[in-house]
Amino acid sequence: MALPRSVDHDERRAQIADALARVAARDGLHAVSMRSVAAEAGVSLRLVQYYFTSKQQLLVGALRRLEEQSNERWRERLSALDAPTPRDVLDAFLLEAIPTDGPSYAFYRVSSAFAALAMTNPALAAEPLAGGVGRLRSSIHEAFLEADRLGQVAPGVDLGVETDSLIALCNGLSTAVVIGHHTPERAVEVARYHLDRSFSSGQL
Template sequence: MPRKVDTHQRRTRIADALMRVAAEQGLEAVSLRHVAAEAGVSAGMVQHYFRTKDEMMGFAMSVVRDRTQARVTEAIARLGAEPAPRLLLRTVITAILPLDEEARDVGRVALAFLAYTAVRPAAASALREDTAGMTAFIAGLLSVADPEPAAAGLLALMEGLGVYLLGGHYTAEQALAALDDQLDRLFP
């Protein structure tokens, strides 16, 4: 009797390999051959599950998004029922920021994906939706006169802190102090 193949599991294995290559060597090193070698599978298997590099990249971006969402969901669950908006925002943002090694690996890959989508508008549609959703979520928690620009500014701060953390320009303590300063301004 033939074995049943879990297509999603195999695609995720390949996406994990892509992310390891991207985290260690940058997206420029991502190729069908490199990803197959990192995953321990044949190039033919990678081609079976992903017709193009863009398709493989899109799936890997969705894996990163899902894992980040899971980390955020776990962090929020630890807050209990109906946390204060400031605490909820801080929790969400700190769950996303690359403050530990695992989050730094994901952050390096996410940053590489952001650069990848900058020159591929079709690949950027999912990221645009995520950004719009995150902006709306943040704006819904703010009680300022014009929440949309304030939410966009907080999201930009989070992204900038992420880049500075990844580059080693800020320590975790410096990044969290900057975040707390901005949250104190939004929640006096």
């Protein structure tokens, strides 16, 4: 008699989290429920409740999963280059941060919905999301610091302010893309224009 196949719990959680992301990206967060996610994932409601005891936990799990996938896509963009420069790192961030395809669109839809809920939900606002925001800022800031060490940053640029303003600009442009005020191409063009002004002429 064949033994039953052991359950990969991480795989199950990922399957359910991915289903939430698809529902949220396609129908909006208001359409997300434990039941709708179960139907999308093709599993029972009881199974979803086994891994995630509340919609809040489910949302956090999905956002962590999307963050991991986003970081992996960022790394893949850079791995395609022989010797990525600091500017390449920042440009890859722009292409991932702004919704330019299905995965980045889903990430933005879920993360912005999370932020909206956190405004009125103290428990959600306190969720650190595994330090994702801090790690993102650290990566961007380190790219600016390296560019500065190489003499590529324009004189007078405040690297901390530049880091925060680039992240904020991408967030705003992402909203404009999702609601149809900008195309992804135009949003990337605007972000690159802003980034160009931080670098010295001829050092892009």
